[in-house]
Amino acid sequence: MEQTEFCQSCGMPMPATGELCGTNEDSTKNREYCKYCFVDGKFTEDVTMEQMIDICVPHLVSGGEGMTEDEARKMMQEILPQLKRWK
Numbered sequence: 103m104e105q106t107e108f109c110q111s112c113g114m115p116m117p118a119t120g121e122l123c124g125t126n127e128d129s130t131k132n133r134e135y136c137k138y139c140f141v142d143g144k145f146t147e148d149v150t151m152e153q154m155i156d157i158c159v160p161h162l163v164s165g166g167e168g169m170t171e172d173e174a175r176k177m178m179q180e181i182l183p184q185l186k187r188w189k
Contacts, residue, residue, distance in 0.1 A: 109136035110186035111145065112158055113178065134186060151188045155179060 116122045123131040124140030155178040162174035
């Protein structure tokens with residue numbers, strides 16, 4: 103079984119198929135960042151880590167996993183500092 107990679111900006115799981123990969127300047131796939139965070143070699147949003155958490159929390163809450171807003175925020179506060187963009 104292939105290991106799932108995670109976007110190094112928002113932490114979203116990115117399957118090995120590459121359909122969620124962002125793109126580099128030359129339109130090649132960027133496997134470090136997802137298509138929502140990174141397009142044409144640039145981040146789509148100029149945000150702080152705290153703002154990224156605010157963006158991600160509603161998606162986690164509505165994702166059907168039964169996660170509360172507080173649980174989602176705590177999880178993102180633990181994950182994001184470990185990702186490449188925020189180190």
